[in-house]
Every structure is written in C-alpha cells, then in structure tokens.
Amino acid sequence: FIYYIVYALVNSIMCVPCLYGYASVIFSHPIYQSHINALSKLVILSSVVHQICFSIFSSLPFSIGQVQDAGLIFLSAMSTTIATTMLEGQDANDTEVVSEIVSTTIVLLGLATACLGAVLVVMGKFRLADAVAYLPLPVVGGYLAFIGYFCLEAGVALCISHPIMKPSDWGYLFDDKSLLLATPGILAGIFLTLVSRKCSNEAIL
Numbered sequence: 491f492i493y494y495i496v497y498a499l500v501n502s503i504m505c506v507p508c509l510y511g512y513a514s515v516i517f518s519h520p521i522y523q524s525h526i527n528a529l530s531k532l533v534i535l536s537s538v539v540h541q542i543c544f545s546i547f548s549s550l551p552f553s554i555g556q557v558q559d560a561g562l563i564f565l566s567a568m569s570t571t572i573a574t575t576m577l578e579g580q581d582a583n584d585t586e587v588v589s590e591i592v593s594t595t596i597v598l599l600g601l602a603t604a605c606l607g608a609v610l611v612v613m614g615k616f617r618l619a620d621a622v623a624y625l626p627l628p629v630v631g632g633y634l635a636f637i638g639y640f641c642l643e644a645g646v647a648l649c650i651s652h653p654i655m656k657p658s659d660w661g662y663l664f665d666d667k668s669l670l671l672a673t674p675g676i677l678a679g680i681f682l683t684l685v686s687r688k689c690s691n692e693a694i695l
Contacts, residue, residue, distance in 0.1 A: 505556060509534050512557070515644040516565045516599075518653055519573040521582060525592050532596070559637050561606075566640065568602065569595050570655075642679070649675040 513530040522529060537557040545553060572595045580587045613619055647654040650668040654660065662668045 501554070501556065505537070506534065508559075509537050509557065511641060511644045511648060512559065512562060514648050515559075515562045515640050516569055517595075518566055518644070518647070518655055519570045520653055521573045521577065521588055521591055522569070522595075523653065524588060529592070529596075559641060561603075562637060562640055563633070565599060568599060572598060645675055645679060646672050 510530050510533075513526065513533040516533065517523075517526060517529050540557055573591050576591045576594065577587070582588070613621075643654045646660075646663070649672040650662055651671075652659070652662050652668065654662070663672060
C-alpha cells in the first residue's frame with residue numbers, strides 16, 4: 491500500500507507543473523492572461539476528475555490516471571478562435587467582454603471534451619479503434635512533433651511571463667532579462683530529457 495502512495499505522490503509532483511504548462515498552452519491568447527490563475531486551477535481540477543474516473547472505472551488493474559498532452563493543439567486552437575471571433579469589434583480592455591469570452595470558452599471546451607468522450611466510448615464499444623491504424627505515419631509523427639513544440643513554447647512563455655503565439659514572439663529571448671528567466675527552464679528541460687532517455691534505473695525514472 492505504501493508503494494502506491496509513494497508512486498501517487500511522485501506522479502502528482504510531476505503532473506502539477508505539467509498541468510500549469512498545459513493551461514498556458516490552452517489559454518495562450520492574451521485575453522485570458524488576467525484570469526490565468528483561475529483557469530490553471532480549473533485545468534488541474536478537471537485533470538483530477540479525469541484521473542479519478544480513469545483509475546476507478548478502468549478495466550485494467552495496472553492503469554495509471556495521468557493527463558497527457560495529445561489534445562492540447564485542438565484545445566488551444568479552439569480557445570484562440572473563440573477569443574478572436576468574440577473580440578471582433580469589441581474592446582479587449584472591457585472587463586465584461588473578457589468575462590464573456592472566458593465563460594464562453596470554458597463552456598464550449600467542456601462540451602467539446604464531453605462529446606469527444608462520448609465518441610471514444612462508442613468507438614470502444616463497437617471496436618472501431620482499429621480505424622486509427624489507417625492514418626499515415628507521417629501525419630501521426632508530425633502531430634506528435636507539433637505537440638512537443640507547443641509544450642516548449644508554453645514552457646518558455648511561462649518562464650518569461652510573455653505569451654508566445656507566433657514565431658516572431660521568440661524575439662523576446664533577445665532581451666537580456668527574458669533570456670535570463672528562460673535559461674533555467676530550458677536547461678532543466680534538456681536535463682530531464684537526457685535523464686529519461688539515458689537512465690533506466692527505476693528510482694531515477
């Protein structure tokens with residue numbers, strides 16, 4: 491029992507920083523920055539619910555509830571599109587407009603996620619998951635690579651406290667202060683990547 495408790499604690503310590511990064515990716519549009527603290531907590535809460543449901547209802551005895559980054563691109567694109575569409579002809583500094591955008595985004599993302607869950611349940615029920623095998627390998631590889639870029643982008647944005655939404659935003663790193671803030675995060679990411687690839691010891695992993 492103690493083994494499971496220790497593993498759960500380690501899993502939580504690893505997941506919480508990742509979830510803050512996920513929140514930064516999903517709500518990358520500048521309009522969300524005034525509410526990013528509450529939105530980050532909402533992402534963590536939804537992830538906790540997901541992990542609990544997965545751990546309780548999974549038919550696999552060795553299942554581990556852990557949120558992954560596979561849907562970040564879609565959630566980010568949806569939240570950015572909602573914000574951009576609702577901001578047309580509106581004042582971005584109007585607190586009422588910001589509140590409407592944030593609330594609309596939360597509701598629509600929740601509904602979209604629920605619909606996706608229903609589709610996955612149907613696919614599992616009728617054993618339609620094999621259809622994924624027909625996706626070309628370059629498509630899957632490109633999608634996964636783009637997720638990695640999104641995570642890097644969000645991590646650097648968290649370090650320097652500036653949203654990075656387009657390639658030109660990487661110019662923030664030419665500022666001495668921003669570069670100083672980003673360097674520890676980048677080095678830590680490189681170190682953890684090397685450790686996960688080169689080390690096989692269970693304690694280290």
